[in-house]
Each structure stands twice: as C-alpha cells, then as structure tokens.
Amino acid sequence: xxxxxxxxxxxxxxxxxxxxxxxxxxxxxxxxxxxxxxxxxxxxxxxxxxxxxxxxxxxxxxxxxxxxxxxxxxxxxxxxxxxxxxxxxxxxxxxxxxxxxxxxxxxxxxxxxxxxxxxxxxxxxxxxxxxx
Numbered sequence: 001x002x003x004x005x006x007x008x009x010x011x012x013x014x015x016x017x018x019x020x021x022x023x024x025x026x027x028x029x030x031x032x033x034x035x036x037x038x039x040x041x042x043x044x045x046x047x048x049x050x051x052x053x054x055x056x057x058x059x060x061x062x063x064x065x066x067x068x069x070x071x072x073x074x075x076x077x078x079x080x081x082x083x084x085x086x087x088x089x090x091x092x093x094x095x096x097x098x099x100x101x102x103x104x105x106x107x108x109x110x111x112x113x114x115x116x117x118x119x120x121x122x123x124x125x126x127x128x129x130x131x132x
Contacts, residue, residue: 015062016044022120024055030062033070033097042073046080054086057119061092066100078110091119 014037015030025048033041048056056077063070078088089111093101101107113119 014040016041018048021057021116023123023125024057024120025053026057026059026116026120028059028062033063033066033073035067035069038069038073041070042076045073045077049077049080049084049086054081054084055123056081056086056088057116057123058088058090059092059116060090060094060097063097064094066097071100071104071106074110075106089113089119089122091116
C-alpha cells in the first residue's frame with residue numbers, strides 16, 4: 001500500500017506501507033503530511049479501521065514535516081479507533097513533527113514512543129482476530 005500521490009502537475013511524495021506488527025498493524029509513513037497529502041492518509045487509515053484493524057502504530061521516522069491538516073488526519077484516526085475500542089500510537093517521531101504534537105498538546109492524547117518496537121511492546125495482548 002505505497003506509492004507516490006500526484007496532485008495536479010505537482011508530485012507530492014507520500015509513501016505509505018502497511019505491515020503486521022506484534023499484536024498490531026504498523027503503518028510506515030514517509031514524506032510530508034500537509035494539505036495535499038493528508039486526505040489520502042486519512043482515507044487509507046480509515047480503510048484500516050473499516051477492515052477491522054484496532055491497534056495501529058504509525059511509524060513516522062520518515063516524516064519530515066506535518067502541518068495542521070496532517071495533525072487533523074492523525075486526530076481523526078485516533079477518534080475513529082477509540083470509538084471501536086482500538087488505539088492509535090505514534091513511533092519514531094522526528095523533532096519537527098514532535099514539536100507540532102507538543103505545541104498542540106496532541107502528544108498528551110495520542111501516545112508517542114521512541115521506536116516501533118517500544119510501541120509494539122506496549123500493545124495490549126488480545127487473542128481476538130478482529131483486534132489485530
């Protein structure tokens with residue numbers, strides 16, 4: 001589930017890949033989360049929720065910039081997962097993105113981990129297939 005998203009004549013780099021993690025789904029995001037790319041991110045994340053994913057770890061190591069629309073996509077996904085008893089957490093957040101999370105206090109609502117393995121280690125164990 002990756003690729004380059006083209007908007008008009010501009011090519012916007014947003015690469016997404018999804019893989020099974022330890023008790024969760026890991027979404028690796030690379031590029032910039034801004035007005036041009038956030039709708040696609042939100043749509044793909046909602047697709048995971050609709051497909052039954054409940055524990056989602058977003059690996060943001062490759063995200064160098066995020067504006068308010070990117071923040072909105074994360075918050076919308078957090079709320080969608082919470083409504084179905086799931087959880088979203090963020091991992092490997094770069095300093096520029098962490099600054100946005102801190103200034104907006106989103107890091108007080110969505111848990112942020114130093115690495116994907118640290119986030120995976122904190123996923124609640126469940127043996128329900130729909131709680132992947």
